[in-house]
Amino acid sequence: MTFPCMEPENYAAIAKKLHDTALIAEQQMFSLENQLRESLNKPTIVQATTAAETGLINGVANLIGPSFAGGITTIFNNSAFPNSFPIANFDTMSLTLGEGMYEVGLWCQAEAEGAVNANTVRLFSIQQFTPDPTFVSFQFNGLRPVSEASYTLFEPNVGGGVEIAFCGTFRIAAGDRIFFTFSHLNTSSTMRVNAGATGWVHKLSDVSFTEVL
Amino acid sequence: MPESTPIYGFTFPCPGETVSPAAFTTLANQIDAKLVELGTLTNFALNRPNVAINESGSQTITAGVDTVLTLIDSTFVIPTAGVWVVHVEVRPQTLPPTLTMTRARVRQNAVVRFGFNHDAEGNNPVICRPAGVIIGAVGDVITTQFLYTGSGTMDVQAELSAKMIVLIP
Numbered sequence: 001m002t003f004p005c006m007e008p009e010n011y012a013a014i015a016k017k018l019h020d021t022a023l024i025a026e027q028q029m030f031s032l033e034n035q036l037r038e039s040l041n042k043p044t045i046v047q048a049t050t051a052a053e054t055g056l057i058n059g060v061a062n063l064i065g066p067s068f069a070g071g072i073t074t075i076f077n078n079s080a081f082p083n084s085f086p087i088a089n090f091d092t093m094s095l096t097l098g099e100g101m102y103e104v105g106l107w108c109q110a111e112a113e114g115a116v117n118a119n120t121v122r123l124f125s126i127q128q129f130t131p132d133p134t135f136v137s138f139q140f141n142g143l144r145p146v147s148e149a150s151y152t153l154f155e156p157n158v159g160g161g162v163e164i165a166f167c168g169t170f171r172i173a174a175g176d177r178i179f180f181t182f183s184h185l186n187t188s189s190t191m192r193v194n195a196g197a198t199g200w201v202h203k204l205s206d207v208s209f210t211e212v213l
Numbered sequence: 214m215p216e217s218t219p220i221y222g223f224t225f226p227c228p229g230e231t232v233s234p235a236a237f238t239t240l241a242n243q244i245d246a247k248l249v250e251l252g253t254l255t256n257f258a259l260n261r262p263n264v265a266i267n268e269s270g271s272q273t274i275t276a277g278v279d280t281v282l283t284l285i286d287s288t289f290v291i292p293t294a295g296v297w298v299v300h301v302e303v304r305p306q307t308l309p310p311t312l313t314m315t316r317a318r319v320r321q322n323a324v325v326r327f328g329f330n331h332d333a334e335g336n337n338p339v340i341c342r343p344a345g346v347i348i349g350a351v352g353d354v355i356t357t358q359f360l361y362t363g364s365g366t367m368d369v370q371a372e373l374s375a376k377m378i379v380l381i382p
Contacts, residue, residue: 015226018240019216022223025244029251030220036254040261040380044296046346076296076348078379103298103378107327107345119332154332156314158362163316165327165343167298198327200346202296202378 043079043097045087046200047072054113054192058184061125061139063089065106065180065199075198087178087201091131094176101204104149105167106180108197111160114189118157123183124164125150130176146176155186167200171207221247257380262293265374271306274367279360281320282371288356289373291349296379299347301357302372305338309365316360317341317371321353333361348381 047066050073056062066072067088074083081087081096104126125148132144139145149168155161170178180199184191215224215236223243226232268284282303291297303317315338318328327345331337347355355375361367 014232015228015230018225018232018236022218022225022240022244025247026218026221026223029244029247032251033254036251036258037380037382039258040254041382042379044379046296046348076379105298105344105346107343119334153330156330156332156334156362158314160314160330162332163318163328163330165319165329165345167344198345202298202346 041078042205043081043203044076044201045074045079045081045093046076046198047074047087048196048198049073049193050195052192052195053197054190056110056182056184056191056193058187058190061127061179061181061183063179064182064193065108065197067180087199088180089177091175091177093178093201094172094174097201097203098206099173100171100206102170102172103167103202103204104170104178105165105200106198107163107165108180108182109161109163109194110182110184110191111162111194112155112186112189112191116155116157116159117186117188119154120185120187121183122153122155122162122164122186123150124153124166125179125181125183126166126168126170127179127181128170128172128176129179130173143177147171161191169204254380257293262295262377263375264289266372268371268373271368271370274359274361274369276309276361276363276365276367279358282357282359282369284371287371287373288354289375291347291351291353291355293377294350294381295348295377296381297347297349297375297377298344299355299373299375300342300344303341303357303359304370305340305361306368306370307366308336308338309361309363309367311363311365312336312338312361312367314360314362315339315341317343318358318360319343319345319347320356320358321347321349323354323356325358333363336363338367346378 316330329343
């Protein structure tokens with residue numbers, strides 16, 4: 001910006017000059033502020049379940065967390081993603097937030113609904129699938145697995161179930177879906193995931209900023 | 214009457230208005246204040262707040278007692294309102310007579326936000342590493358509580374790391 005010294009013959013233009021100065025300053029600062037706030041507020045969504053997810057049978061990947069399996073509440077959302085929609089199971093999240101590098105996390109507590117088979121497996125996963133009409137699998141026809149973050153726990157013989165909080169990094173394309181899943185080998189009873197299971201997704205960057213060496 | 218710009222409200226005199234020196238001062242101060250605000254945002258963008266704390270010493274935990282860790286530096290006070298990803302690691306340092314389960318939970322203002330437990334039967338002192346997200350306000354206190362089942366006592370060490378992933382305006 002320039003602000004030349006006024007001469008007596010230009011005094012009448014002072015008001016106009018201040019007006020122009022204010023507008024130019026605002027234009028430049030607003031552009032900078034938008035870029036900074038965009039950098040500091042990458043799309044992030046945190047959702048929790050509002051009811052227990054029950055009747056989870058052994059030997060299969062049960063859908064859990066913020067999914068279509070139960071009610072959800074959106075705790076935080078700074079994106080255009082609709083608050084009433086679950087971040088998992090559908091392609092809405094990836095279509096809304098766009099292709100990029102993401103961090104995705106899950107916290108939940110799982111308990112047996114009846115007898116506990118102590119020391120049996122509890123497998124928690126965050127799975128990423130991409131549409132592929134030619135792909136046929138036991139899990140999802142038309143969805144090809146891309147990536148997964150998983151944790152295996154064993155149920156201690158002291159009651160109270162198991163609890164897990166973990167996250168993973170994913171390169172997600174528009175149209176991809178994430179699933180929060182839970183498998184177990186508690187053959188003596190079904191299991192449930194308690195209300196409050198929290199899933200979150202945070203866009204780290206666009207893929208154009210990702211260099212693969 | 215002075216008018217103002219539509220977004221930030223920078224004020225300027227209207228044509229025909231007597232322009233006083235105060236008009237310059239006011240506009241300059243308004244622009245200056247906004248520059249300071251943008252400077253703060255720039256600092257956050259270039260140096261996003263992160264913390265990694267190796268909590269000093271060790272703490273003795275009694276079997277069956279869900280205990281808040283009071284190690285030196287075990288309390289993290291959120292310095293900036295935002296969404297934070299918090300990782301905690303609690304490491305058993307001694308082996309109790311019997312050990313069946315270990316669990317670490319992360320709390321925000323004494324409310325449990327997330328946790329992680331392990332089957333430790335056979336006296337297997339597994340490290341607990343919960344990692345989760347916290348929507349924090351300035352001054353919120355992050356602490357860790359640890360529980361194990363079995364018998365006797367066990368010494369633990371811990372560390373905490375946190376990164377701000379979103380700045381809440």
